[in-house]
Amino acid sequence: MNTSKQVNVMIGLLFVSFLTIVGYLFNESNRQVVETEEITHRNAERGARLFVQNCRTCHDLEGTGGIGAAINNKAFWIYEEGNAAGVPATPEGEAEAIRKYLRETIECGRPGTYMATWSQRFGGPLSDTQVNHLVTLLTNDPTGKQDFWDLVIEEGHHADEEQFATVLEEELGRHPTIEEITERSREVTVVIDPTALTVNTESCGNWAPETKAQFRGRDPFAAPGEATTTVVTPATPTPPPADVSDADATVMVQMTEWDMIVDSPLPSGKIAFQVENAGAVAHEFKVIRSDVAADGLPIEGGKANEGGLEILATILEFPGNSTQVTTVDLSPGQYLLFCNVPAHYQLGMAISVMVE
16 A cells, blocks of 8 residues: 555544544533433432332332321422423522432431431441432432332332232232232231331431421422422421410310320310320321311321311421420311321321310
8 A cells, every 4th residue: 555545544544533533522411411311210220129128118109108208299309401391490409408308317217206217327227328319219300201109119019029929829819910919018018007116216317397398398390489498407496485375275285196185175265275295206286177077087198188178276296295385266166186297197196176
């Protein structure tokens, strides 16, 4: 090969190399996006496996709530810019606040409740990486292309098939349906009676009830500036005492596991409810006007469905062996007093009272 041909070949090779590099650079951003999505999806799959193995006994098979709170909750969802759902991107500060809230709740559990400490740093079984996998699951797919809870359902069905299909097949004389397998799993797996559980007494980190309510009431679909979540610091502030100086009467309420005790009928007028939590776990106190039976409220997400209810008075979660006071104006009629911490209402923490 003569020199001119060699030069032409070298120029050709350099040109091809140049085009390859340029093409790679042009595609680099797309490659990074795809790789990030794959990593997020893989971590969510690991989170789904961890949830099935560790969490669904209290939070139900699909995170809709039971003894534990409903955590399959859109309030925790985080969206990136240009997501397929077409909703506003979650501001970074808000997104990090949500992740921090979820991460620390998993790590430390919730003092005064049955939510255990899960981080190895505080004596639990999960590594920091595993905790982050669960946070990835709970905050859902930032691209809006899928619902990560579908991964939980898939993983749960697979685990239930392995554990219960053979036993049910022997009992039924045929292969069971997925509904039959799920029902058996719920009977065996989901905790209904909390008396065998241990109350979390750790205090490695906690969030004020008002803060938890803000996170759980967040609307991820709100336009920028309308989101309900504020970036806050974990705390357990002492609420200011209610002004009872002008109350017409004081009514004593005692809460235990799992009962509420109050004398009835109550007087009408401005009533100061002095609510003693004589139990071991955190409770809350709510008042509505209703003539339904004490156990007559519909259940959703492991607690009484408050949709459409006018809550006249509220004391947010407060720990055992403590007392809180709230005031409310009551006219004659039927009222319902209840605790709506997940599972507490179903366990009997409600009482119907008459106001005369």
